[in-house]
Amino acid sequence: MVRRKGDGSTLDLFTDWEPPKVAVRFEDDARVRADNVAERISRMVAEVLRDADMSRGDIAGAMGDFMGKPVSKAMLDAYAGQARGDHNISLARAIALVAVTKDARVIGSELEPLGLAVVPKRDLHGLRHLAWSERSRKAQAMADAEYQLWKGLA
Incomplete structure (x- = not known):
């Protein structure tokens, strides 16, 4: 029997595909691991600044x-330095950092342990669609059960 050659252009959903990451957070926790919240936020600020396409001076401006x-x-340097534990970034400045760098990982990573997530607005409607679809499916199942009872089929 002749064995067919595999199709190299077809995506194998079980090995070649990874679902998109919806939540905004640091994927590598080791990069931002610290002993306490203040130190962890400092490490996250440092990572955001390091990954940014702008200089710290431009970001500050x-x-x-x-x-x-x-x-x-100098303020940004202090926010990013773990040695300056008394000099943490305020929420207002963290929001400004997100606005300037377009990087919300600091906020998303800190909210995750609280059971919350930061998601890009473009994905919000998709999540709402899934919630409504699930609710609709449950409502249809209830309607079907009532129909079965009404017709004496249950």
Whole structure:
């Protein structure tokens, strides 16, 4: 019997595909592991700054523009330094950092242990669609059960 050659252009859903990541968070927890929340946030700020396509000075300037008050590079350095445990980024400045870098991992990673998630707005309607579809499926099952009782089939 002749064995057919595999189709190399067809995606194998069980080996070649990974579902998209919907929640915004740090995927590698080792990069941001720390002894306490303040140190972990400092490490996350450092990672966001490191991964950004802008210099810290440019990020600080843009954050200042966003907030309407100055933010210096030295402040960002302090927020990103674990040694400065008394100098943590405020929520307002964290929001400005997200707005400037378009990187919400700091917020998403801290909310996850609380049972919450940050998702991109483009995915929100898809999640709502799934919730409504599930609710619709349950309502249809209840309607079908009532129909069975009504017709004396149950």
